[in-house]
Amino acid sequence: PLVRIDVAAGRTPEQLARISRAIHEAILAEYRIPERDYFHIVTEHAPGQIVAQDAGLGFERSSGVVMVQIFTQGGRSQEAKGALFAAVARNLGDAGVAGEDVFIGYVENTAGDWSFGFGRAQYVTGELAVPAR
Template sequence: MPLLHISLRAGKPDSYRQAIFDGLYRAMTEVFDVPEDDQFMVITEHEAANFRYGASYLDIARSDDLVFICITANNTRTDEQKKALFRRIVDLLGEAPGLRPEDVFINLTEVDKVNWSLGNGIAQYA
């Protein structure tokens, strides 16, 4: 049950944002075995003055098309699955909406299953 928060600079068309949603969902189903309809994602757009990044941190040449992807997921995946997920996300977002690999910034935060309530005040995974 991943929860994804995606942040990018304002001004991209709906089709661009939908391609990000679609690519992320596809990567999650293919690599993390996320079930069908397990889609909990939000995109937040920011004006240039409210979107800051290191343009060359770690010798990676980022542009204003940078997308921050923060994933919260159960701590049940191997390191290899995580690496595969990062690679698949970059590949799919390169296909559509055409993001450069340098502009895909991913952060994965893992939590215990008991830390989720998906509705009704119940810890469904506990």
């Protein structure tokens, strides 16, 4: 998976690393991918540049909202995705992020849509095994 993490500026590098790690641990635990299948892009934003309301659910977010966008190959069940979302929020809670502040969007592609280096599609060449679903 490739994970984009967008947050307001203000956390320390250590806090940001902990947030990233929390999300990665959730993916490792739920999707049983290799430990080193770890691809995150963190972007910090000035105040006001992240808007994240409650979609009508009836809660307030803080300025500490963590916007998580996960790009990964399709084929996993809704149950598996739901368990991943729960694990992400649980782990982020341990890292000091409130449940209200965890936003997740998920986008699917295919195994052939990834190249981890050298311009080779390693799931297609067989250099990497496609993670079990």
